[in-house]
Amino acid sequence: MIKDFFTYLELEKWYSKHTITAYRNDLEQFIAFLSLQYEGVSLEKVTHHQIRSWMVDMTEKGMSNRTIRRKIASLNTFYKFLERKKTILKNPVAKIIIPKMSTDLPSFIRDNELDMLLNNMDFGNSFEAVRNKLIIEMLYATGVRRSELVNLELKDINMNDLSLKVFGKGKKYRVLPISLHLRDLLNEYLSLRETILEETKKIAEQLFITSKGNPVYPELIYRVVKSYLSLVTSNHKKNPHVLRHSFATGLLNNGADIIVIKELLGHSSLSATQVYTHNTNENLKSIYKRAHPRAK
Numbered sequence: 560m561i562k563d564f565f566t567y568l569e570l571e572k573w574y575s576k577h578t579i580t581a582y583r584n585d586l587e588q589f590i591a592f593l594s595l596q597y598e599g600v601s602l603e604k605v606t607h608h609q610i611r612s613w614m615v616d617m618t619e620k621g622m623s624n625r626t627i628r629r630k631i632a633s634l635n636t637f638y639k640f641l642e643r644k645k646t647i648l649k650n651p652v653a654k655i656i657i658p659k660m661s662t663d664l665p666s667f668i669r670d671n672e673l674d675m676l677l678n679n680m681d682f683g684n685s686f687e688a689v690r691n692k693l694i695i696e697m698l699y700a701t702g703v704r705r706s707e708l709v710n711l712e713l714k715d716i717n718m719n720d721l722s723l724k725v726f727g728k729g730k731k732y733r734v735l736p737i738s739l740h741l742r743d744l745l746n747e748y749l750s751l752r753e754t755i756l757e758e759t760k761k762i763a764e765q766l767f768i769t770s771k772g773n774p775v776y777p778e779l780i781y782r783v784v785k786s787y788l789s790l791v792t793s794n795h796k797k798n799p800h801v802l803r804h805s806f807a808t809g810l811l812n813n814g815a816d817i818i819v820i821k822e823l824l825g826h827s828s829l830s831a832t833q834v835y836t837h838n839t840n841e842n843l844k845s846i847y848k849r850a851h852p853r854a855k
Contacts, residue, residue: 560602561586564640573730575706577777585633589613602637603647607654610634614658624658631657665804665834666796668788673699673805676791686751687770691783693748694767698784698799701725701735702806702824705780705799711766718742727825735823807835 568574568582592613593600600609610631617627635652642650677699682692698708707725715724721742723735737745752768755761761772768774780799788797803824810820821832 560641560646563644564637567640568636573728575710575728577706581629582633582636585630586637588630589634592616603641605651607651610651610655614655628657631655665808666794666801667805667808668792668794668801670809672791676787680787680790686755689744689748689751690767691787693744694780694783695787695802696741696744698802699806700738700741702803703735704803704825705777707825708780708799709765709767709775709777712764713766714764716745716766718745725825728827731825731827733822733825804835807832811835 564586565579565583568579574582590602593602593605593609596612596616597609614627614631617630631652635650638647638650638652641647677692677696682688694708697703698705701723703711703725704727707727710726711723715726716737717723721737721739723737724732725735726732755768755770756763756772759772761768763772763774765774767780769779784799784802785797788794788801794801807820807824810823811817817829817832817836820835821829824832826832
């Protein structure tokens, strides 16, 4: 039953390994809670009472509403799967009232800080140096997710029409434009990549590889981004996703249509994109207060 669920997430929902791992951890934590507090109650026999009790337990342990919401969402997906398979009659999560989540504004790196990093800093010309710069440039210039970057393959790049095919959530793909600057950096990296593969006698379909010729992995991308962003910003968030936020915020601040940004980001609904307008509104307020004579 559980094995079938994760096969469904991987093959039908096309979830990333990172997302599936999160679902697995959430489900395992709920099973552990059940065995401790409700010995003998199987997953198929769970009611909304046990789920609500788990939520109370998580709250008492100091977990945020955001974390609790995510864990209940994982449980909801699991029980919807069981309901669809006729393993259970009703989804017990349907009766659960999800805790409200504070709307934290997306964190982003300022344009001048990224300009300092990408235009003024000498990354070096070794394979890893060129690869690392390309990783940061591509995350910021295209707004792709970390998992999408890791899974990029050589065949996804079209140098002739300057485009990049990205496979995102739910088996959906989108085509993103790439700049001449990004194309030049890609060409520089691909030349060094070919040398690495020749030296290591490896074959790789993935675009980004290690110095040993193996495909890169999510943790490596995180370490690269955090290491370089730490050199130019005091922002407490220095992960790959903050570059995605920076991509979207920069487009909005420069007048891009929110519908276009939605498509570029691969969002399934406009509401997911609209959160970036809050950052833009704050920017407009700041400009107004500084510039308008009656705003003092």
